[in-house]
Amino acid sequence: MLTVKNLTVAYADTPVFADVAVHFNAGKITGIIGPNGAGKSTLIKAILGLIKVQSGAVDFSGKTLKEVQQAIAYVEQRKDLDLTFPINVLDLVLTGTYGRLGLLKSPGKKERQAAYDALEQVGLEAFTKRQISQLSGGQLQRVFVARAIVQQADIMILDEPFVGIDMKSEQEIMTILNQWRDAGKTLIVVHHDLNKVSNYFDELVVMNHGIIAEGPVEEVYTARNIERAFSADLSNVLFATKEGASA
Amino acid sequence: MNSLIEFFNALGKYDFLQSALVTAIMVGIMSGLIGSFIILRGMSLMGDAISHAVLPGVAVAYMLGVNVMIGASVFGIIAALLIGFVAANSKIKTDTSIGVVFSAFYALGFILISMAESATNLHHILFGNILAVSDSDIMTTAIVLGIVVMFVVLFYKELLITSFDNTFAKTYGLNTTAIHYALMLVLTLVTVSALQTVGIILVVAMLITPAATAFLWTDRLETMLVMSASVGVISSITGLYFSFTLNWASGPAIVLVAAVLFAISFIFSPKQAFFSFSKRQRTKEAAATQTAEEIVR
Ligand SMILES: Nc1ncnc2c1ncn2[C@@H]1O[C@H](COP(=O)(O)OP(=O)(O)OP(=O)(O)O)[C@@H](O)[C@H]1O
Ligand SMILES: [Mg+2]
Numbered sequence: 001m002l003t004v005k006n007l008t009v010a011y012a013d014t015p016v017f018a019d020v021a022v023h024f025n026a027g028k029i030t031g032i033i034g035p036n037g038a039g040k041s042t043l044i045k046a047i048l049g050l051i052k053v054q055s056g057a058v059d060f061s062g063k064t065l066k067e068v069q070q071a072i073a074y075v076e077q078r079k080d081l082d083l084t085f086p087i088n089v090l091d092l093v094l095t096g097t098y099g100r101l102g103l104l105k106s107p108g109k110k111e112r113q114a115a116y117d118a119l120e121q122v123g124l125e126a127f128t129k130r131q132i133s134q135l136s137g138g139q140l141q142r143v144f145v146a147r148a149i150v151q152q153a154d155i156m157i158l159d160e161p162f163v164g165i166d167m168k169s170e171q172e173i174m175t176i177l178n179q180w181r182d183a184g185k186t187l188i189v190v191h192h193d194l195n196k197v198s199n200y201f202d203e204l205v206v207m208n209h210g211i212i213a214e215g216p217v218e219e220v221y222t223a224r225n226i227e228r229a230f231s232a233d234l235s236n237v238l239f240a241t242k243e244g245a246s247a
Numbered sequence: 248m249n250s251l252i253e254f255f256n257a258l259g260k261y262d263f264l265q266s267a268l269v270t271a272i273m274v275g276i277m278s279g280l281i282g283s284f285i286i287l288r289g290m291s292l293m294g295d296a297i298s299h300a301v302l303p304g305v306a307v308a309y310m311l312g313v314n315v316m317i318g319a320s321v322f323g324i325i326a327a328l329l330i331g332f333v334a335a336n337s338k339i340k341t342d343t344s345i346g347v348v349f350s351a352f353y354a355l356g357f358i359l360i361s362m363a364e365s366a367t368n369l370h371h372i373l374f375g376n377i378l379a380v381s382d383s384d385i386m387t388t389a390i391v392l393g394i395v396v397m398f399v400v401l402f403y404k405e406l407l408i409t410s411f412d413n414t415f416a417k418t419y420g421l422n423t424t425a426i427h428y429a430l431m432l433v434l435t436l437v438t439v440s441a442l443q444t445v446g447i448i449l450v451v452a453m454l455i456t457p458a459a460t461a462f463l464w465t466d467r468l469e470t471m472l473v474m475s476a477s478v479g480v481i482s483s484i485t486g487l488y489f490s491f492t493l494n495w496a497s498g499p500a501i502v503l504v505a506a507v508l509f510a511i512s513f514i515f516s517p518k519q520a521f522f523s524f525s526k527r528q529r530t531k532e533a534a535a536t537q538t539a540e541e542i543v544r
Contacts, residue, residue, distance in 0.1 A: 048418050069420035076414065085287060085411050086468045095408050099419030104401055131466040151419075 001026045002047070002155060002186055007056030009039070009046050015054065016042045017210045024203075026061075026154075029177055029187040031197055031217070034207035034229050040190045041077050043207070044157055048074055060155070070099040073153035075144050077160045077190070083133040089143055090115055090128040096150030111150075118149040121176055123169065137164045145173055155186040162191070174200060194238055197221050250492040257491065264491065266385055267377045271487050271501070273388050274444045274453065275479030277395040277437045279461070282454035283475045284399075284430060286462065287410045291455050292342055293330070296349035297431065298438040298450035300326030302356025305372060305442070309363045316387055316439055323435025326352050327428065375446035375498035377487065384443060391436045398433050399472065402426070407468055444483065445498035456505040457482060463509075463516035478508055 002024040009016050016039040024030050032040050045051045047058050049065050060068040073096070093115040097107050107115075119125045122142040132140060141164055148156060156177075162170045177187055181202070189201070197204060197217060204220040206212040208229040213220045227235035258264050285294045301319035308318025326348055333344040360369050371379070380388075399406065408416045409426045416423050434454075441450045461474035486501025493500075 050414065050417060066420065069418070072418065074415075074418045079412070079414075081412060082287070082289070086462065086466050086471050087407070087411060088466060091468075092411075095404075095412070095415065098404050098408055098416075098421075101404070103405070106404065147415075 001061045002188075003059040004043075004047065005057050005059065007043070007046055007058070008054040009042050009051065009056075010054055011042075017207075020056070020211055022205055022211050022214055024186055024188055024205075026186045027181060027184045028202040029181050029189060029200065030203040030205060031201035032188065032190045032205045032207060033192075033194060033197065034212075038207045038229070039209055040207055041159055044074070044159055044188070044190065048072065048157070068155070071154040073148035073151040073156045075141075075148050075158040075161050077163075079144070083140075085132070087132060088128065089119065089124065089130050089132060089135070092132060092143055093118055093146045093150055096147035099151065114150050115146075118146040119143075121149060121172070122146045123172060138166060138169065141165055142169055142173070145176075149176065153185070155188075156180065157188045159190045160192060161189065162193070194226070194234075251488070254488050254491055263378055263380075266380045266382070267487055267497070268484065270380045270385055270388050270440075271377060271444050271483035271497075272480050273392045274437075274441050275457070275481075275483035276476045277392050277479075278441050278450075278453040279457045279476035279479030280395055280399050280472055281430075281434055281437045282456075282458035282479075283461065283468075283472050284406050284410055285434065285454050286458045287468075291451070292345050293327075293431075294434060294438075294454045295451040296330065296345045297323050297326060297434050298441075298447055298454075299349045299356075300352035301435060301438055301442070302353055302372070302447060303359050304356075305439075306356055306359030306363045309368075310359070314387070315442075316391075316436065319439040319442075320432065320435050322352065323438065324428070324432055327431035327435075331427075371446070372442060373446050373448050374496050375442065375444050375449070375501075377444045377490070377497040380443055388440045388443070391440045395433055395437060398429070402429070406430070445501050449498045449502045452502040452505060453479065453482075456502070456509050460505070460509045460512045463512045463518050466518075478505065482508060 004020060004022045007020040008018045020043065022043075032043070034040050042051070046053050046056070047065075049069075058065060090112070094107050094111060096118070097111040097114065101107060101111070116125065116128065119128060122145055124139060124142055124146065127135065127139065127143075132143070135143065141161065145158075145161060148158070161173065165173070177189070181187055191197070191200065198221060201217050203215060204217045205214045206220060206225045206229045212229045213222075213225045223235045223239035226238060258268065282294070285291060301323045304318035304320070304322030305315055306318075307322075308315045311318070330341070330344050330348045333339060333348065334341040337344075339347075357369075360372065405416070405421060405426050409421070409423050413423055416426075437454070438447075438450050441453050445453050457478035458471070458475045460478045461471045464474060465471050482501050482505035485504045487497060489495055489504070490497040490500040
């Protein structure tokens with residue numbers, strides 16, 4: 001469980017959002033939707049302590065970020081990594097065990113096995129020895145998901161994890177996320193495909209430089225909220241058929 | 248051939264040459280190891296900056312009669328902190344901040360050195376004077392080598408992840424700033440050691456060229472570290488040999504050998520695939536893995 005209170009973040013002078021309060025429940029997959037530049041990634045980075053905040057606090061079931069940090073997995077939206085770095089797929093996934101190993105301990109057999117198993121879950125076990133620049137964009141994204149799996153985190157935050165991933169892999173990753181939800185973990189997924197909202201998420205946060213709405217998907221995913229966050233046109237397109245049917 | 252035999256004869260005969268060889272080997276190893284992380288972090292310019300910024304520290308150490316290592320380390324770290332501070336607290340980008348800070352330190356160093364010592368000494372500091380290493384220099388270099396090896400072995404994981412994916416390291420709670428400044432401190436120590444063999448001006452070459460050479464050959468960090476240290480050692484020994492036989496300055500001799508090794512690697516290494524032969528080889532390999540992929544699917 002994760003509670004954000006009075007959070008204000010600004011990059012320059014004008015805040016991206018001010019006084020945001022929002023709540024993410026354990027045992028649920030919560031989606032975050034909103035137009036480009038709405039502040040979705042900013043909210044996540046603030047939660048993770050990666051950017052300076054003007055005000056506000058984040059509470060992790062009564063604990064502070066420092067206390068739970070190791071139990072959070074995060075898949076970034078867009079990574080500007082050096083793909084020529086001398087590291088192969090298995091070793092990249094293995095870095096997911098660094099947090100719990102702590103200083104001065106090296107990953108051993110158990111960790112390597114865990115990394116291999118995670119790669120198997122995302123269907124990349126044939127690629128363990130590949131240097132990372134020799135992967136397709138979608139494959140690389142799946143490697144980062146595998147690293148998040150290896151972290152065995154209680155809280156998992158994925159910022160548009162499905163961009164560039166094929167439908168089959170997307171389904172496989174959703175299956176993994178569903179298993180974790182059932183195991184009581186807190187899952188937060190920023191997502192762009194509004195058609196999937198009802199299918200994928202239990203709860204939903206709609207953002208546009210602030211929180212427009214939050215709560216169970218059935219209550220929050222409405223024509224009115226989509227209109228407020230995006231536009232009336234989009235809302236009409238998405239909800240036209242539904243409302244037409246009910247009318 | 249004759250000159251080789253002569254070199255080995257002299258090695259047996261003269262203590263100063265033995266000392267030079269031992270120092271050169273140690274410096275080759277440490278700069279190869281630390282240099283690998285410097286190039287992987289895209290910090291070549293920082294390596295150059297720190298190596299120049301230690302000059303005032305060297306001068307002050309001479310003036311006060313304290314160990315050069317201490318004076319240099321203090322100024323190296325001050326420079327690193329200042330570079331970070333300026334970049335973090337203004338719109339100025341890091342490379343610009345590096346340029347401003349290191350040139351100021353270097354200039355200050357020149358003035359202090361000219362106040363402290365004779366011109367020959369400045370020449371040695373700038374270009375290295377490996378044939379004049381003292382026993383205490385060897386001891387200090389050995390200690391620095393010990394520190395470097397311990398640092399890389401003990402913090403291998405942390406160095407890897409902060410070099411590759413700093414944001415991720417932050418999210419799991421690693422103190423990435425501490426790792427950065429620890430690396431800067433170790434870099435300063437390596438710089439001062441390398442000062443004796445290649446001099447301030449060429450320290451950056453010892454950090455970067457062997458590491459870049461190793462990078463062309465391998466896809467694994469462990470291998471890169473070992474190869475980089477090896478290239479550093481080979482360059483040091485061979486350079487020392489040329490320095491002795493042809494009476495070249497030791498620094499330029501060592502650096503030129505390293506550059507030749509890099510050039511050879513540039514042409515023949517598989518990653519670079521400069522020759523069409525190796526290019527063809529690569530396409531074949533790619534095709535092979537492609538089919539393997541399809542079989543798996
Ligand atoms: N590093 C930065 N410096 C300055 N402004 C930034 C920075 N990062 C983001 N912004 C601005 O903050 C706002 C929110 O950005 P954010 O990345 O949180 O949006 P988002 O909702 O994740 O959008 P997207 O759907 O495109 O990923 C945008 O207006 C953006 O221009
Ligand atoms: Mg975003």
